[in-house]
Amino acid sequence: MIGKIIAGSSFAGTVGYVVKKQSRILAAEGVTPPNVREMVQDFKDQTLLNPRLRNAVGHISLSFSSKDAPCMTDALMTQIAQEYMQKMNITNTQYLLVRHLDQPHPHCHLVYNRVGNNGQTILDKNIKIRNAKVCRALTEKYELQLAPGKESVRRERLREPDKTKYEIYDAIKTYLPNCGNWNYLELRLKERGISMRYKYCGSTNQKQGVLFSKNGFEFSGSKIDRQFSYSKLNRHFTQTQQQTHYRATLAKGFHAAIGNYRSAYTALFGNMGGGGNKGQTDAGSINFGGNIGALTLPPNDSSVGLSAAQLQRKPGESPEEYIARITALLNTVAEAMAIAAMERKRRLRERKPKMKL
Structure with a gap:
């Protein structure tokens, strides 16, 4: 359910619009249907009780989803509209409720006098904010679908x-x-x-x-x-630029991690693609595509563990989360391989026989 506040400058134009061929009057208070001219005069007569109010025309359309059409009887639409009026404080005044039949989705028009029966003013302060809250509350209460948005307008x-x-x-x-x-x-x-x-x-x-x-x-x-609005569009551009910068930073860190990994792998196992050292089992590789290509994994019997499964994207993981996780994982493995390579060099130095002087 969606309520749209419509600007109206005269009761003649507004009533003339809502009461048309493909329409049906659902309810009225203080005006005499169905003659348009008589209803307009009824509205005008009451405005004399408060001549200082410049615009006395109230006009709101209430739209429902086409999915609600099978259950949206005239009685139910009238009940919802009248409850809407109560919650919006549109009470003790003239009104006309008309259902239009020219669209696939059910909708009706509420025309009311902002000059109340006692000459009081029906306030329209914060009406759009109040309208949104009331529509949301009624949508939940009556278990309605959301009404069609701008994309559905013909x-x-x-x-x-x-x-x-x-x-x-x-x-x-x-x-x-x-x-x-x-x-x-x-x-x-x-x-x-x-x-x-x-x-x-x-x-x-x-x-x-x-x-x-x-x-x-x-x-x-x-x-x-x-x-x-300017503020929301400006916020969109700010967030887009921040996201672009963040993604560029992620990509830079990811490529650096790839480089670190390959350097550490070569130091520990020799050139990538060489099948590892003799006696070791090749654990395979994973292909990142693009300008990165395949990344050879450490042998299965290596003390440094890394599997293809660890490098796969997890269900529900965003691209940014995936890149950040893989970057951290590759850096951790590269550090472990670098430490292992230094330890191996140390052991080799210790095994060399000392020269006698």
Whole structure:
């Protein structure tokens, strides 16, 4: 279940939109269905109780997943919507609840008067935050599925400015995973005819917002999608750059560990691929591919143990965790082989007969 707060400037336009051919009125309070003109007049009459309130139109759409369609009867939808109103403190006022039938997923529109029956104001402070919490609570209570997101919106049905807004959304969604900074994102968006500019804090150079424009329409990043606000996009780029740096550091350490391993192996057993010393059993090798290639393992009867199984990636292990573990393992084995090689040299020196003077 998802609730969308919709801006409305007049009851005539809002009621006229929600009451259409493919719709069904579920509930009403303080207005007289089904005549649109009469309902609009009912809403307008009540606004006279509080003429200082500039915008008295309240409009919220409640959407449900298409998976909930078989059980989403008119009665259940009405019950959920009325409970939603209670939790949102939309009470003691006029309202109209209309179910739309033009989409595969069930949804309804709630139109209400922000001027209450006693002239009080139905507050909309923090309405988006409250809406998200209430929708989540009702989704859990009624064991509903999550409603379809932006990817499920039928683009061919959109009109301006939503049509352009979704074009920008789709472009950012496509390019963002492969963009490591603001400049690269801006270049890629230009390929789709989308311009980008920043909002600054006062007369300073401190950026505090980002705007995207196309076809003569301009939207802030957060209006396109909350994940595309300046702060969230900037955090994405920062994390991407940190991850890139971390991966580069991991790769450098891994290649150094490979070099250390090969040097220590050669010092202890001779050149790799030579089958080890006489009498020893070859434990095989493991191929890392790329510019690293095969890595010969210590012989089975060596005091230094390392198996192909230890070098395999574990289930659930991320690439970064795998590289870090293998790097530490190779460095440990290389150190053990270097110590063994020095010990062997020491023993050889001790076996040499001393020259008599």
